[in-house]
Amino acid sequence: MRGFTALVSCVAAVTLWVVIADAKELSITTIKQDPYTMSKGSELEGYCIDLIYELSKKLGFNYKLHLVKDNRYGALDSSGNWNGMIGEVIREEADLAVAPLTLTAVREQYVDMTTPFMQTGIGFILRKDLAFQESTFSLLSPFSTDMWVGILIAFLLTGVCIFLVGRISPTEWAEPDADEHSFTLLHSFWYITGALTLQGAGPHPKALSGRLVSAIWWLFAVMLLACYFGNFNAMLHSNNKHVSIKSFEDLANQDLIDYGTVEAGSTMQFFKNSNNPVYRRISQHMERKKSYVSSMEEGVRRAQEGNFAFIGEAVSLDLAAARYCKLTRSQEVIAMRAYSIAAPLGSPLVKNLTVAILQLSESGELTYLRDKWWASSCMGVDGDHTSSALQPNDLRGLFLLLGLGLSVGLLLALLELVSRAHNQAKDGKKSCCSLLTAELSRRFGSGGESAEQDCSEKSKA
Template identity: 35%
Template sequence: QSWGERLCIIHSPASFPLPLQLSSALLFDAVYAVVAAVQELNRSQNVGATQLSCKSSKIWEHGTSLMNYLRMVELEGLTGHIEFNSKGQRSNYALRIMQNSKDGLRQIGLWHSEDGLSMERKLPSINVTDTLFNTTLIITTILENPYVMLRQNHQELEGNDRYEGFCVDMLKELADILKFKYRIRLVGDGVYGVPGANGTWTGMVGELISRKADLAVAGLTITAEREKVIDFSKPFMTLGISIMYRVHLGRRPGYFSFLDPFSPGVWLFMLLAYLAVSCILFLVARLTPYEWYNPHPCLKGRCNLLINQYSLGNSFWFPVGGFMQQGSTIAPRALSTRCVSGVWWAFTLIIISSYTANLAAFLTVQRMEVPIESVDDLADQTAIEYGTMHGGSTMTFFQNSRYQTYQRMWNFMQSKQPSVFVKSTEEGIARVLNSNYAYLLESTMNEYYRQRNCNLTQIGGLLDTKGYGIGMPLGSVYRDEFDLAILKLQEDNRLEILKRKWWDGGKCPKEEDHRAKGLGMENIGGIFVVLVCGLLVAIFMAVLEFVWMLRHAPGNESVCEEMLRELQGIVLCRDSLQARRRRAASMLRPRPLPLEERRARAAAVSLSNGKLCGGTGLPEPLSHRLAQEAALVARGCSHIRICPECRRFQGLRMRPTGAGLPFPAATSLLSRDQRSCGILILPSRVYP
C-alpha cells in the first residue's frame, strides 16, 4: 500500500498529536512543495543564498517571489493532491474514509475540500466487534464493595484473576460481546476523581485524561463536570444519594405488652368508670320499686317476700360480666337499671373494639424510633453529624447544589471539626455504627451494606437520580461499541442477574417483608401472670371461706386435719361424711330456743337477702309430702332441690316454728343424721 492509503485511518480532534506516519508524510509533502516552487523560481531568476539576521529589518529579496510560486504549485504527494489558494491554504484535496476491521482496511467514504462528505451507497455490514477485535485495553478501577473486590486468595493469583465483583463480571460479559482483552489496574491515589485548583484531575478521571488508561470501570457516577473532560457510556445502573443511619429499636416488648394499646391514664379512667357505674347501679336499683319482686310466684297470697337482686356484691359483679363480653344471670328489670346497663354496654363495646384493633399492631410490629425521618429533619438539627466520602460525586453534588437545604448541609459539613468527610465507605459505615453519625452515599451501596448489617437502615428517599457509567478518554472511538454492548446486556437482563448475585444473599431479611409473625412469650407473657395470680387469689379465698365456716361449726377438729380430709375426698371423688355433717350442722341445725320465742316465730320464714316472708301454714298433706321427699333425698345426700324461681337465691335461714308450717314440718321428720346432711328443700314439686 502507498503512504496515501494509510493516512486516513486515524480520525481525531486537532488538539491531539498527529500520528508519526501522518506527520512524516506531511513533512515530506511540505518539503516537496517548497522544492518544486524553488525550481520554478530558479528558472526565471538566479536564486542565491543571503545571510540575514533576525534583528535586522532587511528581508530576502526572493521571498515574495517564492511565496507567489508556492501558491501556484500543483503536484501529487504522499497526502494526496497538493494545491493552495490565494490565501496560502491547501485546497482541492480529498480524504478517503477507511474502516479498520479484522479483514483489513476498507474504504467506506470520501471527503473532498470542495464537495464535502460522500459515503458509499452500499456500506458493508458493520460489526461492533471489529474496532475492538483482539485489542488489549487498560482498565483503571478502585476497590469498592461489591463492584471490585480482592479475592480471599488473591495473593496466590495473578492478573485479572485476583479481582471479583459486579464490575469484574460485567467486564467479562462486555469482553465476550466485543471480543477484546483487558488488564485491570487499581488507581494510584485511590479516589474516583475531582478537579484540583490548577485544573488537573485526580483519581480515575485524571488517568483517563492523561491516557494512562483506556477505560474506567467502577461505580463511577456520571456528572456534568466529568462529562466535560471524559466520555461516558450509557449508564449501566441507576441510583441516587441516600442517608444511612443506625437502627434505633424501641424498648423490648415486656410481659405486660398487652396493656400498651391504652395509656395508663385510660386504664385509670376505665377503673374509675367501673366503680362509678357499680355504685350508681346499686343506688338506682335500691331506689326503683320495680327491682323489688317476689321470688316465689307459686306462693301468691301466702308470702310477702320481696327481694332485690342488686346486692352490693352483685352490683359490682354485673359490670364485670358486661365488660368481659360474657354477661351474667342478673337481668335488669326496671327501666332505670336497664338504662344504666345499656350505657355501660355501649361504653364497653367501644373500649373492647378499640383495644382489639390496636392490640395486633402493638404486639406484632416492633416500631422503630428514629430521631430523623427525612433529609429535612437531618438538615434542621445539629446533634447528629453527617458527611460524605471525600473526593466523590456525592461531595460534589452538595458542593455545587443551589437548593437551600443542600446548601445548609454543605456549609455544616464544610465547617464541622473534626472533619465529617471519610476516605472510604467502610470508614463511613464504621463511624455510623460507633457514633451519632449519618452517612450520605449512593443508594446501591446503602442497599448492599444494609443486607449484611442489620443494625443499619436507610432514612427517607433518594436525594437525586443519577447513573453509573464506563469512563473513557474524550473522543474515544470505543464509545458507540460499549453503548451498544451495555444496551444488549440490559435487554438480556444480564445486568439485573449480576446485581442480584452480588447484592442479595445477606443475613438480614428484606425490608419489604412485613408479614405478621407469631407472638412470643415476651409479648403476651403478662396475661399468663395475671391468670396465675387470679387462680392463686381464688384458692386463697376458698381457704379463707373454708376456715371461716369451720370456725363457726361445732366440733374441735383442727383446721389442717379437716382440710386434709376434704382434699382427700376431692381427690378420691367422694365426700367426707364428717365434713358433710359439719357443713349440715352449721347450716341447718337449729339452736334451742325458749318456747315463747318459738311460738313468736311460728309463722315466719325469712331469707338472708330478702324481707320477711309471712303467711299461713300449708295443708297437712303438703307437709307430709315434703317429709317424704326429704326422707328420699336424705339417703343420697348428693344435691339440693331448689325451686326454679328461687335457684339463684341461697342463704335461707329457717326459724323454729310451730306445727303446720312446711319447713319445720319437713325438718322435724328427719333424723339427726338426715338433718346433718345439709339438705334444704323448697316446694319445687308442690307447685309446678
C-alpha cells in the same frame, strides 16, 4: 436509505473488530469497593468484575484488570489535572474505567461515558435509634407487637382458666342444681382485669385451685407492669428522644448529630454547587465542621459508632444497611444519578459497550447481578436486638410461670372433683367414673344452665 444505514453499521462493526484485534488486551482500571470490586485471595470479584466478564463475552475482547493507584474515582485537583480512574483514562494509562463512576457533566467533557448500567441517587444512613419517629401510639412502644399479642393470649387463657376452675372445683360450685355460679366467663375476665390494674374485683376464689391461679396471675401482672413502666421510663429519658431524622431537611435543621460525605466526590460537589437552601446549609455545615470522610468504609464505620449520618449514593448505602442491621437508610433519595463506564474521548468502544449494556439490561442479566451481590436481609449478627421494645423472649420465664400456674390450677380443680366423685361412689356404692361423668355433665351441660335459671327465678319470686 436503509442500505446506507446497514452499510454504516457494518463499517462500524468492522472498525470495532479491527480495533479489538489490534489491541491484544484492553487495560481496565477499577477501584476497591464492596460489592463492586473485592479481593478474593490474589484475584478480584464483585459486581463490576462480573459485568466486565459479560461485556467481554458479548464483544469478544481480552482484558487486564488493575486497581487505580491513588484509590480515587476522579476529580480535578488544584492544578487543573484529573486524578483517580478518570485521570488514568485521560492519560491513556487505561482503556476503560469500570467502577461505580457517576455520570456527570464535568466528567463527560473529558472522557466518553457509556449508557448507565445502574441508577441511583443520594441518601444517608444512620443508626436506627437516631432515626426515631414520633408515634401516636408511643404508649405501646415499650413492648413489641409480638409481646402485645403474647399478653393478649395470656389474658384470654387466664380468663378461660379461672372460668373452668370455678365450674370444676366443688369448693367454688358445690351444688350446680341449687347454687348460682359466681365465676361466669364475663366475671372471670373482669376479675383478672382488676388484677392488671392492681385493684380487686370480687368475689374472690375460695378453692385452693382458684387461689393458685389468681396468685400466679397477680404475680404475672405485677412483673409485667414493672417491666412496662421501667422500659417506658428508659425510653422517655433517652438522650435521643427528641431526635427524629427522616429527611435531608431534618438533618439540616438539627445540631445533635454530625453528618458528612466522601471528600472530593460527586456527592460533595452536588451539595457544594446546589442552589437549594437546605442543601447549601448541609454543604456549609460539612465545610465548617470538616466532617468529610476519606472513603465510604470510614463513613459506614462512623455511622455505626453513632451520632453521625453518612451521606452517599443510595445503592451503596442499601448494602451497608443490609449488612449492618443497626443502620437504616433514609426514605428520601435526591439527585438521581447513574453509574457508567468511562473511556477516552473518541473511543470506538463506547457505542458497542452501550449496546451491550442495553442488551444485558433487557435480558435481565443486570438484575441478576444486582440480586447476586446485594444482600436482601441483614447478614450481621448484631441485628437481633436493634429495637428497645421488649420481645417475648425477654420475658419467656414469666410466661412459662403463668402457663405452669394455669396448668397446676386446672389439675387441682380436677383432683377436687375426682375426690368428691370418689367419696360419693363409696357412699352410694356406684362407679366413680359414672359419677364423675355425671358431675361434669351437670357443670358444663344444659342441665346446669337450666338449674341456674330456675334458681334465679325462685330468688326473684
